Amino acid sequence: MLEISDLCAGYGHGPVVQRVNILIARGEAIALLGPNGAGKSTLLAALSGTLRERSGRVMMDGEDLMKMQTHDIVGHGLVQAPEGRRMFASMSVEDNLRLGTVRLVGRNAQTVQERFDYVYKLFPRLAERRTQLTGTLSGGEQQMVAIGRALMSSPRVLLLDEPFLGLAPMVVEEIRRTLNLLREAGLTMVLVEQKLHIALPFTSRAYVLIKGHVALVEASATLAARPDLSQLYFDLAQSGIPSKATS
Numbered sequence: 001m002l003e004i005s006d007l008c009a010g011y012g013h014g015p016v017v018q019r020v021n022i023l024i025a026r027g028e029a030i031a032l033l034g035p036n037g038a039g040k041s042t043l044l045a046a047l048s049g050t051l052r053e054r055s056g057r058v059m060m061d062g063e064d065l066m067k068m069q070t071h072d073i074v075g076h077g078l079v080q081a082p083e084g085r086r087m088f089a090s091m092s093v094e095d096n097l098r099l100g101t102v103r104l105v106g107r108n109a110q111t112v113q114e115r116f117d118y119v120y121k122l123f124p125r126l127a128e129r130r131t132q133l134t135g136t137l138s139g140g141e142q143q144m145v146a147i148g149r150a151l152m153s154s155p156r157v158l159l160l161d162e163p164f165l166g167l168a169p170m171v172v173e174e175i176r177r178t179l180n181l182l183r184e185a186g187l188t189m190v191l192v193e194q195k196l197h198i199a200l201p202f203t204s205r206a207y208v209l210i211k212g213h214v215a216l217v218e219a220s221a222t223l224a225a226r227p228d229l230s231q232l233y234f235d236l237a238q239s240g241i242p243s244k245a246t247s
Contacts, residue, residue: 001026001188002078002157007056009039009046016042018212019056024157029189031199031220034209035233040192041083043209044159047190048080049073060157075103077156081163083192085146089135093126096134096145100152112152119148122178140171147175157188164198172198200224210236 004022008015017039024030032040045051047058049070058065065073079100088096097119101112120127123144129137134145143163150158160179164172176198183189183202193199200206200220208216215236216223228235 001028001061003057003059004047005057005059007043007046007054007058009042009051009054011042011051012053015053016212017046017209020209020212020214022207022214024188024190027186027188028205029183029191029203031203031206032190032192032209033196033199033206034215035237038209038233039212040209041161042212044080044082044161044190044192047073047078047159050080071103074153074155075105077154078159079150079153079155079157080159080161081146081150083161083165085139085142087134087142087145089133091134092131093134093137093145094130097126097149097152100149102153104153115152115154119151122151122181123148138171140167140175143167143171143175144178147178151182155187157190158182159190159192161192162194163191164193164195176202196224196229208232208236215239 002024004020007017007020009017020043032043034040042051046054047065049065049068054066056066060076060078063076065076065078068076097116098112101107101115104111104115125141126144126148129141134142137145147163163175179202191199191203200223203220206218206220206223207214210233223229226232
């Protein structure tokens with residue numbers, strides 16, 4: 001469904017992501033792992049078109065997303081829930097969610113209401129707070145809004161950048177249950193997550209980035225069983241030999 005080939009991306013002072021190759025099947029959830037500064041968020045920004053300094057090819061159902069603007073990428077079905085949530089604090093929960101429908105295919109009052117119903121069923125707490133200003137919500141509730149806003153566009157591929165960052169364990173579990181429902185429903189997902197005990201059970205495969213390169217591709221269950229998991233990033237960085245595997 002999503003084929004990333006020779007993707008390079010950066011910020012004008014040199015490439016951060018270098019010749020990355022990733023293949024994701026329809027309905028698959030993969031993990032994008034690596035230490036801070038490895039290029040994980042840069043990679044997601046390149047996929048979603050919010051980063052200009054990028055090259056390579058990103059094919060989704062026969063269309064090259066690299067030739068599209070960000071709003072067209074969203075309309076094509078690839079949507080990101082960014083790190084840091086990026087809410088409009090002075091707007092209500094419902095108005096923040098409504099922003100996610102701007103590129104909704106077939107957008108009309110009925111389809112928008114159907115998306116609201118869908119998101120509120122996944123996150124009942126947001127339904128209770130629909131008129132509340134988003135800036136007054138807890139961090140966990142704001143993360144629910146960020147994910148819900150992405151879901152309002154009816155995505156086919158959902159990019160999740162550190163969705164559990166800084167959240168209390170009870171909130172982590174609540175959001176994880178919701179993401180499990182989305183995975184079981186067949187939504188394709190890319191998860192950037194520092195917590196390996198969350199990322200690996202949730203995904204089928206893991207790509208480990210080291211210094212902008214894919215250094216390891218492995219089945220998540222196999223990776224979770226490695227005895228050197230606690231020092232994996234250090235060992236891969238020391239080896240200095242990026243993997244060329246794509247699946």
